[in-house]
Amino acid sequence: MTTWTELKFGGRTFSPEVRKLGDMKEVVLDKRFLACADMDMALYFMFREVSKNEEDEKRIKERELRYDITIIPPNTLGAEFVKTAGHYHPLIPGSQMTYPEMYEVLEGEAHYLLQCRDEDGGTEKITDVVVVKAKKGDTVIIPPNYGHVTINPSEATLKMANWVARAFSSIYEPIRVKGGAAYFELTNGEFIKNEKYGAVPDIRFLKPEATGIKQIKLNKEVTMYELLREPEKLQFLISHI
Template identity: 35%
Template sequence: MLRVKLLQTPKKEVDAMIDLTEKVGLPVKLVRAKEGWQLEIGEGVLYEKPAVRLVSELKPVMKNPEANTPNWLYWMYRNIRLPEHEPQILASGLRYDLTVFNPGVLCVDGKAKDGDEWNKAAGHYHPYARIGVTFPEVYEVIYGRCMFLLQFVDDVFAIPPKITRFVILEIQAGDLVVIPPNCAHIAVIPSETEPTVTSNWVARAFDSQYTPIRLMKGAAYYIVKKDNGYAWERNTTYPEAPEPEVVKGSDWEKGNLPTGIPVYKAFFEDPKTFEFLVRP
């Protein structure tokens, strides 16, 4: 187990309501609910019915499938748009989403300890857009901080896959991240106190591929709690895997995407720079 220190998150009470309108570019608030954090989306904004991911659904990809807390891990709000933007978004072949992750550690009966995994997403690959190249994606961290585990492979459907590169991206609020083709990606939330909100633009005409990750019991490395930081542990379901590279989100390649404004607005500022998401 290799240790990498993170800055400690202050153990202070987070406000029960946080206005994210300026950071998202849409009228959105982050609100504390009974079992965690959710979004309150302003009147007139269109979106699909939110979906919650429960701890029971992640058991196939957990280091410890006996973990049963926290119950609500994250909420997904898909296909968000203003009515006046709908024609342009539909014509582009893209979709804009928001996700809210609860802080915490995947543990038994709420008793977190070193070696337990930090809360995370289920993780998935994208299908092939053309021979040898899968669909990419663009993410922005709106609030909080997270990591993205990027697992580059020769063939996204191979079991087990041949992993050519494994990257741990450390991402802060405001960072814009391009998920390249041909890699799985898994968000990890290394905090016990602070929620994380991410947004993304992605091609709408495909289904994410969860099965290859599920069959391998997660990514090649688990990110676990270690003192005031984190460590990574090998998932031995994979016969081999390269050592992880730790990279700051601010240093990750962003291409020609507009920066300095919310990624929702950035699409309308320069839609051509997002075309690679549907035609990589």
């Protein structure tokens, strides 16, 4: 499998944080696969705080944002497609809503699995599960109060970008404790429930445009990075519309 030791973007070069199988073995369905797999196998590569030049870097920080690029080569985890570890976002201070996030598929295909959880009464309940199938040029917004996992369901490398508030760290533990998200996507295309959650809703399948915000019109002719020139369209990431 190809290893991405660097990313060239604009006139700059970035090094990745590498997610290895051993880092996320708890969220893999196929335990037989895990028993004989190499825990040092690199699954995906996260390039954090990417910018084309120093001026853009300064502008992004002033806006309290972060632009990342993640590369997920094609692979399987035994019975399921390669995926990210999955995480939730923390609450925006003074709010009952978590930080949203915006993704764009730059190359390949992505299945974004979103799940909304309710923790009223101290017990976790999944109230909604959504899968968004996205291709090159599609943007997908992760709404407040949803955790998410990204799956590469194809034989091509998935390269995706995200805009997110820089003020927080992702929360991995709830999905790790449950052994993954509410559903696993198998290599035959089937989604099966994660029994550790108990009762979960059926999956709602949405198109990428259905996740959009009507007040924000995006131009598919340019990459999402260029929203840096229209910062009002990114404001919802740090303060909800």
